[in-house]
Amino acid sequence: MAETTKEYEMLLNIIKTRMSVRKFRPDPIPDDYVQKILEVSRWAMSGANSQPWEFIVVKDPDIKRQLRDAYSEYNTDYIFWMEQQREYKLRHPSYQVKGDPRESLEFNKKKTNWHLAPAVIVVLGDGRRQWGTVMGAHTFGRGQSHLTDGLANASFLIHLAVAALGLTSEWVSIHVQEPFKRILGVPDLLMLYLIIPIGYPDVGPRAGTRRPLHDIVHHDRYDMSKYMTNEDIIRYLYGLREATVGTHAASRGVKVEKDS
Numbered sequence: 608m609a610e611t612t613k614e615y616e617m618l619l620n621i622i623k624t625r626m627s628v629r630k631f632r633p634d635p636i637p638d639d640y641v642q643k644i645l646e647v648s649r650w651a652m653s654g655a656n657s658q659p660w661e662f663i664v665v666k667d668p669d670i671k672r673q674l675r676d677a678y679s680e681y682n683t684d685y686i687f688w689m690e691q692q693r694e695y696k697l698r699h700p701s702y703q704v705k706g707d708p709r710e711s712l713e714f715n716k717k718k719t720n721w722h723l724a725p726a727v728i729v730v731l732g733d734g735r736r737q738w739g740t741v742m743g744a745h746t747f748g749r750g751q752s753h754l755t756d757g758l759a760n761a762s763f764l765i766h767l768a769v770a771a772l773g774l775t776s777e778w779v780s781i782h783v784q785e786p787f788k789r790i791l792g793v794p795d796l797l798m799l800y801l802i803i804p805i806g807y808p809d810v811g812p813r814a815g816t817r818r819p820l821h822d823i824v825h826h827d828r829y830d831m832s833k834y835m836t837n838e839d840i841i842r843y844l845y846g847l848r849e850a851t852v853g854t855h856a857a858s859r860g861v862k863v864e865k866d867s
């Protein structure tokens with residue numbers, strides 16, 4: 608094997624030790640860390656370099672709480688009930704709950720404590736900046752979007768920079784933007800893409816889980832022996848849940864309920 612560079616080893620180490628944390632300590636972070644993190648993020652790749660991102664750094668405890676409350680009301684509640692329709696073991700790990708679902712929902716909402724993180728970065732996108740990219744990129748369909756691709760790149764660089772500074776973060780998906788826009792006063796034309804709380808973890812480190820390279824890499828042409836049928840995918844999902852339900856619970860500082 609060819610020797611790698613120390614930069615590669617450092618990068619790989621940061622990437623492999625970065626982890627999503629869903630329980631934060633309120634301890635403050637150094638004043639200029641957010642600026643350092645966003646300095647990394649603004650160098651992300653984007654279609655035609657149109658750089659659609661903007662960031663709102665929220666440190667005000669009252670605004671952070673309002674965001675978390677909106678998240679509980681508009682995201683957690685909705686997603687919780689959607690997940691209850693699936694077979695138990697296929698549900699997202701956060702929503703594999705036993706007993707009275709209403710009680711579990713309340714527990715779930717209360718457990719979400721990212722508003723206690725000392726800083727919350729909200730990633731916004733201005734779709735009009737995409738006028739800079741090739742027009743064809745807007746027409747292919749299949750969910751392709753240079754806007755969200757660019758925002759995802761900028762967001763992931765935030766997570767990486769956070770890890771490089773010895774902090775942790777969470778990817779808080781936004782499905783219903785309007786309540787958050789109202790709280791933050793974001794103009795209608797902008798897209799509210801993601802909430803990223805950052806701070807120190809209130810849970811211990813854990814190993815990540817990823818598919819092995821062998822399963823996902825093809826050489827020269829698509830290797831059909833690696834193609835998964837629909838049924839294979841369902842089997843894969845059962846395995847994935849089995850492997851990750853414990854680590855997900857650990858990231859939230861809760862214990863997994865074992866089957867009796």
Ligand SMILES: Cc1cc2nc3c(=O)[nH]c(=O)nc-3n(C[C@H](O)[C@H](O)[C@H](O)COP(=O)(O)O)c2cc1C
Nearest residue numbers: 625626627628629777778779780781815816851858
């Ligand atoms: C598109 C996307 C959506 C995600 N949504 C959420 C989310 O809403 N809440 C959350 O806590 N984590 C969310 N995550 C984080 C993933 O669950 C997490 O990255 C994955 O389980 C791997 O774990 P790790 O980040 O600890 O390596 C999301 C990640 C991505 C890329």
